[in-house]
Amino acid sequence: MKKILVVEDDNILSKAIVVSLTEAGFRVVVAKDGETALKKVKVSKPDLVLLDLIMPKMSGEEFLETMRKLPPLRNIPVIISTVKYDDASITRCTALGIQGYLIKAHYSLSEIIEKIRSVLDGAAQKTEKRSIKSATSKNKKRR
């Protein structure tokens, strides 16, 4: 059973994700801010982190940067799930190494799970920018 660390400061959204992931058969660990997330990622060593960017205490980008510097955590796949959509943060996160950049409102829960699964399936493979690109193109999907 794969372990997912959900970093999300919004309780309601976090609840929906947790419910959905649990139903899909994942073990879920939740953190409400970057600092907590950093502690939990060290302790629970998740298979994947679903990371929000706008958070109190430590932002998602800072968390990602710190995590990528820590050798044991460096290779944990990270999928960004955020409402923040601008070229600057996409560029920054991509540079730090991410497996997906999802705009929350544009993706349904099932699509997020599908994305997580596909990333975990290909976890053995190296981080590939191409996949990120194709994933992010979906960010604009509407209706």
Add this chain to the structure above:
Amino acid sequence: MKKLINSPKALLLVNPYLFGSFFIVALLSTAFLFTFAFTGAVSGLHYITTIIPVYNRVFHLTDDFIYYDETLTMSALAGAYSGDPLWEERYNSFDHELTADIHEIQAYMDDQTDRDLLQHLVDANDALVVMERQSFELTHAGNLVEAQAIFKSAGYLGGKVAYRDGANDLIASMRKKQDILFRSGERVALGILTALLILLPIVCSFWVLVSLLIRKQRHRIEQMNSRLKESEVRLLQAQRTARLGNWEWDIVHGHDYWCVVTYEILGLDPQKTAASYDEFLKTVALSDKRAVVQALDRARKNRQPYDIDFRIIHANGEELVVNAKATVLYDERGEAVKMVGTIQDITERKKLESRLRESEQKYLTLVQRSNDGIIVVQNNIIKFFNTAMLKMLDYRRSEVIGMPFYNFVSAEQRDMAVKTHAARMKGESAKERYNLQIVSKSGTLTPVEINASIIDFEGAPATLAIVRDISKFIELDRLKSEFVATASHQLRTPLTAIKWFIELILKQKNGLKPKLRSYLLQIYSSNERLISTVNDLLTASHIQTGRKFIITKHPELLGTVLKSAISDTIGLAREHAVKIKCIHKNSSKKVVSVDREKIIEAIRNILDNAIKYSKKGSTITLNCSEADGSVIISIKDHGIGIPENQQGHIFEQFFRADNVATQQPGTGLGLYIAKQIIEGHGGRVWFASKVGIGTTFYISLPIT
């Protein structure tokens, strides 16, 4: 004659020297002629009145000598033969008459010869008289025979012959004299006549010439006079029109002269008012009197020019503004003796000037008080600017005027600004409204909006630019965009919550009542639309701020890009029962350098519109072609079309055409975003549309 007068030669004659010499010759010859004629007349008269009667008398007297000789002889003879004493009485009376005659003729004798001749005659007579008296004495004595014998004596007869000869000699001498006199008189008369005959035509012709010249001269003078009169009238008219009068003031004698117009300006009647300095001063407005007097004094004493504007009170009570100018004439001692000047009514001009000044002031105020900078540029040189402009630049006035305008434009935009100005000056189409950054003295950049137009400035074309500081607008715009961005972020979280929880509900295995399920789907669909709107707002605000709108190009296959865009819109197409047909052709295999996500968004936005406004069951056709190093994507629909009067606006933010605003939901941002993205790639987007038939959008993108 007329011809002669009008000929150049005749004109030469009118030369005063020539005329003078002709006149003198004519005068002299006339004088000569008259003297001649007078002399002739006098001598003629003398001849008639003196010489002829004298000679007549002389001849008469000499004739008498013959007669008296006979009479005396006869009387003496008769006495001797008759012895009648009566004959002696008669003889005495005849002898007495003869003696009187001799005395008379002696008076006419101017010549010794004649006198001698006369003496001979008198002597002969005396001898005869002695013998005749002897005969009378003999008769008295009664000795008649002896008395008669005397007459027969040789002495008497000899005396008689001597007397006759003497008388004849005298007569002959007289005749001779008369002849000579008469002959010389004839010659003189002939000479005078000839001279008169020769002189007269000469004198006449000279006088004709002189009179012709005089006539010519008189004609000229008349012409000159009439011209003078005409020009005087004209001058008066001109002076009246210009309201310009002239005047003279004889300072020494106090004799003033004002022309008619001067009188008219002062409102005085020449018949009632004599021109004088005092009368003039009376008309000057009280407040200006001092200045006028001082100016006159200064002109007279200090030789300063007299040129002054002042007010006068016209006789009708009206206040007029006049200008007076004068020249002062000085005598050899340097004393002012005379002032010659003009006076002009400049009331109208003053009024116009003041109106012009007011209006100029008004416009100057408008320009100077304007909060926008106003600047005039000619051949790149700043010719004029207002206060606001100077304030924006923060330079000193002298550092701006006459300087090239591009000195004050940010380095990156300098070329563009110069080219735009040059194009406008050449009459080519140039941007009228554009944004620039101007550089102040301290180096601060101020964003401004330029609104330029072409004007005529000092006789040459120039650019008039209204320069508006838009830093506040830009700041406001930035704040607005940031607000929109923040708001959109804030909105996304609850929208996501709604989306996800509906999803969770819909996934409930226990199943939902179909009605409830359909309601939830309605909520989901509305939420999706809201998410889409927020998304558009955010993209638009990113485009505006430019900060979060970065185009990162990567090579992509055109076909793949198009497929992605189409697949994103399949749901919407299904909803509207519209088919999308894609004619790939070879161009779809072209590689284009694009920001994949953004270009897909642009194409999708155009496709969305095509779908939304298409007729049900119609087909949208995507086509690709290649031209001039670009690929052209066309998206053709059979929709409602864009009204012609709104075609110019459809790429504007929040613009929605009249015929769609009420039919379909939308933000009016889709095409704006598409255009910004395409242009950000160096491409172009345009369209052709007909209401009721459909619209075709074209996107051109450069091929890598």
